[in-house]
Amino acid sequence: MKALVAPAYGPVDRLRIREVPDRSPGPGQVLVRVQAAALNPFDVKLVTGELREMFPVRHPFVLGMDATGVVSAVGEGVSRFAVGDEVIAYAGAASGTIAEYVLVGDGPELVHRPRALPPVQAAALPTxxxxxxxxxxxxxxxxxxxxxxxxxxxxxxxxxxxxxxxxxxxxxxxxxxxxxxxxxxxxxxxxxxxxxxxxxxxxxxxxxxxxxxxxxxxxxxxxxxxxxxxxxxxxxxxxxxxxxxxxxxxxxxxVRMTASIGDLPRQAERAAADRMSIEVAATYPFDRAGQAMRDLAAGRYTRGKIVITF
Ligand SMILES: NC(=O)c1ccc[n+]([C@@H]2O[C@H](COP(=O)([O-])OP(=O)(O)OC[C@H]3O[C@@H](n4cnc5c(N)ncnc54)[C@H](OP(=O)(O)O)[C@@H]3O)[C@@H](O)[C@H]2O)c1
Structure with missing residues (x-):
């Protein structure tokens, strides 16, 4: 599969879309085919290595924490999700959402996407x-x-x-x-x-x-x-x-955000019910994800989220 990859710690202009090994779900994991993935300032810090003492990553590192998509396979013991379910996922720094597929735990970091919340807005939501x-x-x-x-x-x-x-x-x-x-x-x-x-x-x-x-x-x-x-x-x-x-x-x-206290289901319901507005500054197609990350790092947008579409 293809993913946006950082080869080593360094500037965001070294990010490339590369082939990486296919992912398959282990026990308690869900494989999601990504429809949209959002960028966060934390992604840039992980790429540059600014936070490497506290949050070390292994290279090649696949970027991205937030996504929406469709469940394409479930691991042993997963009962809340089935193939074809539309979901919102928070993958932290563990799996990387700016990729064709992402692995997410069957926990508070994965919820069904409310029908009223479009994939792009939903992808911008988790973090x-x-x-x-x-x-x-x-x-x-x-x-x-x-x-x-x-x-x-x-x-x-x-x-x-x-x-x-x-x-x-x-x-x-x-x-x-x-x-x-x-x-x-x-x-x-x-x-x-x-x-x-x-x-x-x-x-x-x-x-x-x-x-x-x-x-x-x-x-x-x-x-x-x-x-x-x-x-x-x-x-x-x-x-x-x-x-x-x-x-x-x-x-x-x-504050250190964790999915266990972040209450993603309630946040998604609030957004779906128009009780919380999520501004999306720009969308970029997957093949321009590196440019999107460079624009984020350069502060091109003063407000709203940047979302990658697949
Ligand atoms: N601890 C955690 O668990 C956790 C979780 C999520 C995020 N974070 C961190 O929290 C921070 C905010 O995240 P975010 O996603 O909201 O970032 P963001 O979307 O990049 O927003 C930053 C905003 O701050 C404004 N800004 C920049 N400099 C400013 C200043 N000196 N005074 C006032 N406003 C200023 C920017 O607008 P202008 O361009 O107009 O200045 C922009 O609207 C980031 O550092 C992120 O890494 C931490």
Missing amino acids: VAMTAHCVLAAAALEPGDTVLVVGATGGVGALVVQQAAESGVRVLATAAPADTAYIRGLGAHETIDHTGGDTPAKVRQLHPEGLDVVVDLINAGPALTPTAGIVRPGGRLVSTLYGPAEVDGIVPVY
């Missing part, structure tokens, strides 16, 4: 929706809270904004001027222009008392410290990246 769910669980928003989402226009951020707004709290969101109307349309009450930098200073001017909750999807390591400075005493700071164990008396919560 960002499950991460948003984990972020919101960590944020523990309460009535009357004000929350700032840094990175609000991205895949995860847009879902955090929508669900936070739906829960009735006041939502501040970072957005470039061109994306202000978009993010307000998702429910944000105030926007902060992050272009030009120093988001914390801009927020402090508007909210000198500090914010109840800040969700930072952008800043890592020491760069998280200025963000911590705009959380009120006793407030909460949630990050999907990493940083100091304690900053200015605040203990940040560092």
